[in-house]
Amino acid sequence: MVTRIGGLASGMDIDTLVSDLMKAERIPLDKLTQKKQTLEWQRDDYRSMNTLLKELDDMLFLNKDSIGREATFLKKSVSSTDDSKVTAQAINAQANFSTQINVKRLATSESWKTTGNVVKDFNKVTSDLNLTFKVTEPGASTPRMITDPNNPTQKxxxxxxxxxxxxxxxDDVISKINSSSLGISAMKENVLVNNNGTPDDYSDDIYEETIVFTNRNTGAGSKIEMTNSATNDFMASLGFSSTPDGTEFVLSSENSGQDAIVEVNGFEMKKTSNSFTINGVEYTAKAVTTSAVTVSSTTDVDSILDTIVKFVDKYNEVIEKINGKLTEERYRDYQPLTEEQKKAMDEKTIELWEEKAKSGLLKNDSVLSSSLSKMRVDLYSPVTNSEIVNGFSMLSEIGITTTSYSERGKLTIDEDVLREKIQENPTAIYKLFNAGGGTDDSTEITGLAKRLRTTIDNTIESIEEKAGNTSQTNQQFVLGKNLISVDKQIDRFQDRLMQIEDRYWRQFTAMEKAIQQSNQQSMYLMQQFGMQ
Structure with missing residues (x-):
């Protein structure tokens, strides 16, 4: 550690002198710090472009209503001539339909009930007990099956x-039954067993508290079996009755469940549930009908149109923002501010300065430029796939065209034309976007959305090679390696600055010591002359 003498002998402000000298010495360090900041801003700009591209990719294939999902183009608007009797929704119906439905009987659930005033008589469980059951679902011939934990190949x-x-x-017992996997809704209720009262006096009416089990699934044939006598005895103590079946006991039902009976286009069928699916359409029977209910569909043009419009809007947003970065002005006179410079500015000035300093960091970037060009080719080139011979091969055929050159590749929609084409052949529009590329995966026969996704994936990969992502370390991408190099240069230069500062202090300290020694000699001589 260098001994520092701060100008006592010379009367000079050594601290300020050294500080001013070091300001000049720190100029190269400031430039390195600014370079580091610029690299970090550039890295963040690249990553923001990847975020944009990923959002577009999600809209192509991952979002619920994306143009990469066939179900998006199969959406139907379904109507019923009597919603109080039958309703329906299209799940994945390929074509529009018109169906005549008669509901002859609704499906009901099996139920089980105790006899006697059970809840009043039951006190508490007298000892720990494991109740064990097997459940046969409506329409099944055997109890529920699971994979054998000791042999994964067996059920x-x-x-x-x-x-x-x-x-x-x-209440504890009922709660545990309801939360179990029995599939039963259990409750206790007051049941009127003797109506002795009068309209003015109900005090003589007699009620019993009863436990009722109701299968959560409708349909005939459900069954609850108790696998041992201990379980059967406990259930009997609650008031349930049963019939023996070998070593097991079958709980006696109060009301047997029944299947729904429906007539669809003249064909009668049984269903275990009041909701059932036929040819991609889910029907729900709500009440018995006296005459046929007509359920029909039309293409949900508005929903499909909305999906395509959202895609085009997102594509245009991506194009605009990437083009904005590619053409952004670069202000080289506005370098990142040092901490010392920020101290001399107000917040608004700092904000305006940094806005210019960050500008143009991706100007004319080759990766982004080539990506935009490829995306335009992806969307404008015709699709020559045999899957769409009788459909559409270009966006312009469904009312989507490019805007003026000044807007650099944005798309515009003629909604009247697009609406007409959706009504005409929604499946053909799906194929236009999603036709398979075959074994050679050539661009000409690949759907527009699939082409675009390939370009997006390649662009994201190229950007990550340059700017990485949040899960990567600096050693794994180009700008990160540059940042590591700059950090090392900063560390080395900071060590050098410490040496330079120590050198200045040694020099000024030596000067102070020399002046002090000279002053002491002068005082000594003056004392000697004064003595004579």
Whole structure:
């Protein structure tokens, strides 16, 4: 550590002198710090472009209503002549339809009920107990099956265990049954067993508290089996009855579930549920009909149009922002501000300065420029795939064209034409965007959306090679390696500055010591002359 003497002998402000000298010495360090900041801004700009491209890719294929999903173009508007009896929704119906439905019987659920005033008589569970059951679903011939945990290639009957604890109340028991996988809704209710009262006095009416189980699934044939006598005894203590079946006991039902009986276009069929799917259409029977209900569909033009418009809007946004970065003015006189420079400015001035300093960092970037060119070719070139011979081969055929040259490749939509083409052949529009490329995957026979996705993926990959992503370290991409190099230069220069500052202090300290020694000699001589 250099001993520092701060100008006591010379009367000079050594601290200020050294500080001013070091300002000049720090100029190269400031330039390195500015270079580092510029690289970080450039890295962030690249990554923001990748974020934009990823959002466009998601809109192509990953979002729920994207143009890369066939279901988007199969959407139907479904109507019923009597919504109170039958409703429907198109799930994946390929073509429009008109169906005549008669509902002859609704599906109902199996139910089980206790007898006697059970809830009143039941106190608490007297000891820990595991109840074990098997469940046969409506329409099934055997209990539910699960994979054998000891042999993954085998299936075994599922045994459902409900663990009761000593002192559990009836409410605890009902809660555990409801939260189990039995598939049963359990409740307790007051049942009128003797109507002795009068309209003015109900005090003589007699009610019993009863437990009712209702299968959450409708349909005939459901069954609950108790796998051992301990379970059967407990259920009997609640008031349920059962019939033995070998070593097991079948819970006796109060009301048997029944299947729905429906007539579809003259053909009668049974369904375990009141909601059933035929040819990609889900029908829901709500009430028995006295005459046929007509359920029909039309193409949901508005929904499909909205999806395509959103895609075009997002594409135009991406094109505009990337073009903005490519043509942004570069202000080389506006370098990133140092901390010292920021201290001398107000916040607004700093903001305006940095806005110019950040400008143009991706100007004329080759990766982005080539990507935009490729995206334009992807969308404007015809699709010559056999899948769409009878459909559309270019965007212009469905009312989507390019804008003026000044807008650099944006798309515009003639909604009247697009609406007409959607009504005419939505499947052909889907193929235009998503036709497969075959084994050679050549661009000419690949759908527009698939082409675009390939270009986006390649662009994102190229940008990540240059600017990385948030999960990568600096060693894994070009700008990161440049940042590492600049950091090393900064570290070395900071070490050098410390040496230079120490040197200045040694020089000024030596000067102070020399002046101090000279002053002491002068004082000594004056004292000697004064003595004579």
């Amino acid at each position: 075994i009957e599922e045994v459902i265990t409900i663990s009761l604890k000593k002192d559990d109340t009836i």
